Amino acid sequence: MRGGLVASARLLPRPLVRWFLQRRAQLDINENMLGGKKVKIIFVLGGPGSGKGTQCSNIVEHFGFIHLSAGELLRAEINSGSENGTMIDTIIKEGKIVPSEITIKLLQEAIIKGGNDKYIIDGFPRNEENRAVFESVINISPEFVLFFDCSEEEMERRLLGRNQGRSDDNIETIRKRFKVFVESSLPVIEYYESKGMVKKIDATKPAPEVFEDDGKRMKFTNGIT
């Protein structure tokens, strides 16, 4: 897939743990305000099934972030019986992208409600509209952007085995989501890459290796917040 184009020699894939340890100093410097509190945001991007949700759980456990999945917020909105629920449901089943104001409102509410100042936001911004509207409405730049690079073949295998009863994890919708990812989401990654903000992760490897390549190194993550 086109993910390879985003890489550059200085962005050699490294496990997530080392990346977070290296960026700790930067995370302590930048300050953005939302809802009267200082907020630090990291975006996690990557194709459907690249392992964003799985690795965000690791990051939450070891680095004290609150994880917000744009997709999960949208699914919760459907299940809440909101007036937009049917429309969101239809868009997700088609593998398309929900209008930005809906997703950004859900993200904004979750950030303001959250009892923490560090948020890892997964599956957002998924297109240029998401990015531009977030920038103008929320007015916060991410500290950096993690890009989970994974082959379509591997992502398809993972999605078909995900078994969470999702209406979009069927082969027809998966193919549409891959197309949307290449056409709409990769340009966002390229935008952040042009600003030197992207950390590319080799997400094709088994999950423990994506987080770190050596189980023994986990002890160094204790106490890092």
Ligand SMILES: Nc1ncnc2c1ncn2[C@@H]1O[C@H](COP(=O)(O)OP(=O)(O)O)[C@@H](O)[C@H]1O
């Ligand atoms: N590195 C990996 N290797 C194999 N399977 C994985 C890996 N990471 C995640 N998975 C599995 O693949 C599926 C998709 O992972 P998930 O984290 O939900 O991806 P995403 O949020 O990017 O769609 C899940 O069933 C998950 O358990």
Ligand SMILES: Nc1ccn([C@@H]2O[C@H](COP(=O)(O)OP(=O)(O)O)[C@@H](O)[C@H]2O)c(=O)n1
């Ligand atoms: N920023 C976003 C994120 C998700 N979505 C929708 O929600 C679906 C599921 O997103 P997700 O992030 O949970 O999917 P995965 O990449 O985790 O498989 C997407 O295919 C879109 O239809 C969206 O419209 N806008």
Ligand SMILES: [Mg+2]
């Ligand atoms: Mg996910």
